Amino acid sequence: MINFNQVYKRYPNQHEALSGLSFQLERGDMAFLTGHSGAGKSTLLKLIALIERSTHGQVIINNQNLGRMPKWKIPYYRRMIGLVFQDHNLLHDRTVFDNVALPLIIAGENHREIGRRVRAALDKVGLLGKERNLPIALSGGEQQRVGIARAVVNRPPILLADEPTGNLDPELSQEIMQLFEQFNQVGVTVFIASHDHELISRMPYRRIVLQNGKLAD
Amino acid sequence: MNIVERFKNYLLRHVQVMLSSLGELWRHPLASTMTIVVIGIALALPAGLLVMLTNITQISGQWQDSHQISLFLNEEVGDTRGQQLAEQLLSWPDISAVEFQSSNDSLREFRELSGLGSLLDNLPKNPLPAVIIVRAADDFSETENIEDLLERLARMQDIALAQLDMQWLQRLRSLNQTAQRAVQILAALLSVSVLLVIGNTIRLSILNRQAEIRVVKLVGGTNAFVRRPFLYTGFWYGLLGGIIAWLTLQTSLAVINDPIKALASQYDTVFRFDWLAGELFLALPLTGVLLGVLGAWLAVGKHLNAIEPN
Known part of the structure; x- marks a missing residue:
């Protein structure tokens, strides 16, 4: 599902964020991406989401070679990846409902379908009663769950999360991780960047550890 | 989703965006009004001069035949x-x-x-x-x-x-041609200024919504999707500016109607001044819309790439 083959990423300032990275995740895997800050975790996720392109090497996601993907296809490609961010990236002038509905509106779904699926996603993350609220009225944990609902609302086969529990206390973090597990159990490939060692050491999933842009031994 | 339903959703989406961008203007009445009036004046000025020249040409044309x-x-x-x-x-x-x-x-x-x-x-x-x-x-x-x-x-x-x-008439005709050129140049310059006004207004609203654009792109929004609300904003500015221009023109012409009539009677001419009201009612809003959409397109085009996460 996620296949890195000798991937290099060098930034214009000559900083090499990834050097010769190779690894694979199979369909339906759940894995953590760890490493010290600056090890290349964010860069790796950006390559998968095609926010950046690799300098060398192949990134193949769901049998698509991202190096060959023309620019106009990128939006359609991104629709099969759910993205969860540390700072949620919610739109603060829109209700919870509208935030979660955004990927469906973009995909051109009809009104009825949007309502149905947004409520299903909000139900899943336990926020069904708050669809009319503005994000600002929610707690940090709740905002993150809105972000997750938005990431899964159009049922992408891949879910990427960049430090999703970075700003949350351990208990809330645990809840968020359980949510990810639930999505993984229904077949979604889940890949989570996190430096919360204590939390992920308690969970029985594969860990991909980066060190200076390479896999650590 | 089948094709028909997809198309229906697409149209529905357009109508929604069209109305919501109008709503956006409505929520900032002062700023919107100022922009619209500037566009209106910029469109009305060359149009008014054009009306005058067209009439002069017509009148001198009547004499010119003989x-x-x-x-x-x-x-x-x-x-x-x-x-x-x-x-x-x-x-x-x-x-x-x-x-x-x-x-x-x-x-x-x-x-x-x-x-x-x-x-x-x-x-x-x-x-x-x-x-x-x-x-x-x-x-x-x-x-x-x-x-x-x-x-x-x-x-x-x-x-x-x-x-x-007819010697004086020939001179008048040359003078008229010169004036026509001048009006054309003026119209071109003012069109550019309408483009810039709309482009700049849209640019500001893009900057205000930069976070939103980033999020839309991250969850798979196409450039067309991002562009759409701004194009409709440009559309509304242009349309409303064109209507303001038409109203301004008709009001101004009504004010100078009497002096013109007096002038005409002194020249003993059967002199029917043509306001071109119908033509301008179509042409001004249409020009406004074209310039508005084009200005928005240019502004968004420049910023779409700047926001592109690549």
Whole structure:
């Protein structure tokens, strides 16, 4: 599902964020991406989401070679990846409902379908009663769950999360991780960047550890 | 989703975006009004000048058709001789019509038109000469030919003075052409300024919504999706600006209508001023919309790439 083959990423300032990275995740895997800050975790996720392109090497996601993907296809490609961010990236002038509905509106779904699926996603993350609220009225944990609902609302086969529990206390973090597990159990490939060692050491999933842009031994 | 449903959703989405971008203008009435009025004035100015010029062209066009030469006869030439001369001239191939006007006719005409009739009563005799008004044949109406004809007529012994009536009209026409060019340049410059005003307004609203654009792109929004609300904003600015321009123009023209009528009556012309109200009602909003959408397109195009996470 996620296949890195000798991937290099060098930034214009000559900083090499990834050097010769190779690894694979199979369909339906759940894995953590760890490493010290600056090890290349964010860069790796950006390559998968095609926010950046690799300098060398192949990134193949769901049998698509991202190096060959023309620019106009990128939006359609991104629709099969759910993205969860540390700072949620919610739109603060829109209700919870509208935030979660955004990927469906973009995909051109009809009104009825949007309502149905947004409520299903909000139900899943336990926020069904708050669809009319503005994000600002929610707690940090709740905002993150809105972000997750938005990431899964159009049922992408891949879910990427960049430090999703970075700003949350351990208990809330645990809840968020359980949510990810639930999505993984229904077949979604889940890949989570996190430096919360204590939390992920308690969970029985594969860990991909980066060190200076390479896999650590 | 089948094709029909997809298309239906697409149209519905367009209507939604169209209305929500109008709503966005409505929520910032002061800023929106200022922008719209600026656009309106920028569109109204060249349009107003164009209306004036079009009318001047039309009016001078009515006179222009006849290349008329007035032949003032010598004092001693009598009415009979004058008539004969007129008939003789009519047989010339480069003359299409003649009209003889005796010195008494001239006097009557002067009395009627000048309103100085009583002054003439004090004169011992009629000071006005008999006149033959000659119209050059159409295919002889080019300047060179008409000047040649003028010269031949002036050389005739019974004729005191041959005068081409239309020289001032030619000057007016050249002047009018110059003015038309000037208006075209003005229109082009003001169009550019409308583009810039709309582009800048859209640019500000893009900057305000940069976070939103980033999120939309991250969850798979196409450039077209990102562009759409801004294009509709440009559309509304242009449309409303065009309507303001039309209203401004009609109001201004209504104000100067009376002076124009007075002017026309002094020139004794059947002078119907054409406001071009119908044409402008279509053309101004249409121009506004075109410039608005184009300005928005340029502004968004520049910023779409800047926001592109690549």
